[in-house]
Amino acid sequence: MMIATGAHATTVNLMSGGDLHILGSKGTFNVDGVSGTVHAGSYAHNPRxxxxxxxxxxxxxxxxxxxxxxxxxxxxxxxxxxTVRLISVTFAHVDTTDDWDVYVGHTRVANDSPSNPYDFGNVIASAFTILADGHKCKLYIFCKSDDNFVIKKFEFEHTPAPVPLPAPGLLLIGGLAGFGFMRRRKQQVG
Structure with a gap:
């Protein structure tokens, strides 16, 4: 049998001077014993x-x-x-036209969400993606983006670590052995 120990929230600060070290299209962080990477992506050339x-x-x-x-x-x-329990991701430089798609692993869990911070709910995972995809074009040449924001931070909890307890089978065997010993002793006395 196992029980879970308590978890505590950890914040990864993505603002300049925060927890992220950037080299081109990749960033790395190590906060509260959890390390990770951030990768930039785009349909345009050379995202960083x-x-x-x-x-x-x-x-x-x-x-x-x-x-x-x-x-x-x-x-x-x-x-x-x-693997951690994802709590939330917070955005900055947001206006009323901004929204984001959120993926956990390869599964889209939010489409055009304006929630800030975005609450992951009770999701346990080791990867997530934030996507901006809103754009409008007039006459197929004058294009602008409705989405235009940054990611300020995200929060997670360490998944609870199981703590082993004495196995119930061992307790049962010990109890049965005790009953057997008491019965044998009663038979010897009587």
Whole structure:
């Protein structure tokens, strides 16, 4: 039999001066014993992570805002070295037209969500992706992105570690042996 120990929330600060170390399209972090990576992605050429005082986004050769925006569908994928309970992800530089798609592993769990912070619920995973995909075009040439935001931080809990307790089978065997010993002693006395 096992019981779970308590968990505590850990925050990964993605703002400049925070927990993320960036080299091109990849960033790394190590917070509270959990390490991981962040990868930039886009349908445009040469996506790389951009970092500001208010969070991280994606910069490409065709789009230099540095925010996550939907002009070329940009995303950031977070991969942790161990499985955790995802709590939330918080966005900054958000306006009323912004929304995001959220993937846990390869499964989309939110489509065009405006929730800030976005609450993962009771999800246990080791990877998630935030995608910006909103864009509008007039006359097929004048395009702009409705989505234009950055990711400020995300929170997780360590998954509870099981603590072994004495096996019920051993307790049962010990109890039965005790009853057998008492019965034998009663027979010897009587």
């Amino acid at each position: 992570i951009s970092q500001f005082h208010h969070g991280i986004g994606v910069r490409t050769s065709h789009d230099d805002t540095g925010n996550l925006d939907g002009l070329w569908d940009e995303w950031l994928t977070f991969t942790l070295h161990k």
